[in-house]
Amino acid sequence: GESVGLHLPTLSVQEGDNSIINCAYSNSASDYFIWYKQESGKGPQFIIDIRSNMDKRQGQRVTVLLNKTVKHLSLQIAATQPGDSAVYFCAETVYNQGGKLIFGQGTELSVKP
Amino acid sequence: DTGVSQDPRHKITKRGQNVTFRCDPISEHNRLYWYRQTLGQGPEFLTYFQNEAQLEKSRLLSDRFSAERPKGSFSTLEIQRTEQGDSAMYLCATERAMNTEAFFGQGTRLTVV
Numbered sequence: 001g002e003s004v005g006l007h008l009p010t011l012s013v014q015e016g017d018n019s020i021i022n023c024a025y026s027n028s029a030s031d032y033f034i035w036y037k038q039e040s041g042k043g044p045q046f047i048i049d050i051r052s053n054m055d056k057r058q059g060q061r062v063t064v065l066l067n068k069t070v071k072h073l074s075l076q077i078a079a080t081q082p083g084d085s086a087v088y089f090c091a092e093t094v095y096n097q098g099g100k101l102i103f104g105q106g107t108e109l110s111v112k113p
Numbered sequence: 114d115t116g117v118s119q120d121p122r123h124k125i126t127k128r129g130q131n132v133t134f135r136c137d138p139i140s141e142h143n144r145l146y147w148y149r150q151t152l153g154q155g156p157e158f159l160t161y162f163q164n165e166a167q168l169e170k171s172r173l174l175s176d177r178f179s180a181e182r183p184k185g186s187f188s189t190l191e192i193q194r195t196e197q198g199d200s201a202m203y204l205c206a207t208e209r210a211m212n213t214e215a216f217f218g219q220g221t222r223l224t225v226v
Binding site: 101 | 156208
């Protein structure tokens with residue numbers, strides 16, 4: 001079936017380093033992708049999104065890259081800080097399927113001071 | 114605080130009891146989604162509303178589950194005859210329009226004992 005998955009379940013980085021979290025998706029019809037950050041005991045928090053007509057989008061300290069050819073999505077976090085420690089989920093959706101999000105399993109990012 | 118409010122934050126119930134959760138969306142958001150999340154997994158779609166109309170229900174939503182959104186504002190999710198397998202975090206998300214930023218509430222953590 002259709003799925004969104006993550007290559008790395010855990011990622012440990014040193015404070016100040018850059019982090020890259022990867023995600024693979026299988027539904028070529030997906031046209032909107034979102035990265036969420038979830039801290040323990042809290043709901044997912046929107047980080048950045050990208051539509052299928054783009055291959056790169058930048059935010060504050062974060063960049064999302066979309067490679068539709070290989071159905072791959074990545075989140076880059078620059079100068080990672082301890083406050084970035086959380087579980088990160090990618091999610092995909094298809095416009096004509098009501099906007100429901102399909103989430104991957106998540107990657108836990110741990111930032112060492 | 115995203116502006117999406119869920120109540121209660123935690124609920125412990127005995128197997129077989131009924132429970133009801135509430136979600137108050139951001140006021141101008143006419144689309145409202147319910148998701149369920151178990152430990153270590155990404156959220157899974159349950160159902161969604163556009164205004165007061167329930168437009169889609171997942172196969173995960175058994176006949177023991179019912180959701181309403183009277184008047185297109187707050188929404189309730191009821192689980193009848195709870196089972197231990199219903200233990201999860203129940204998340205509500207709202208968005209202004211399809212494929213725009215979805216804001217999640219803090220969730221209701223249900224434990225069925």
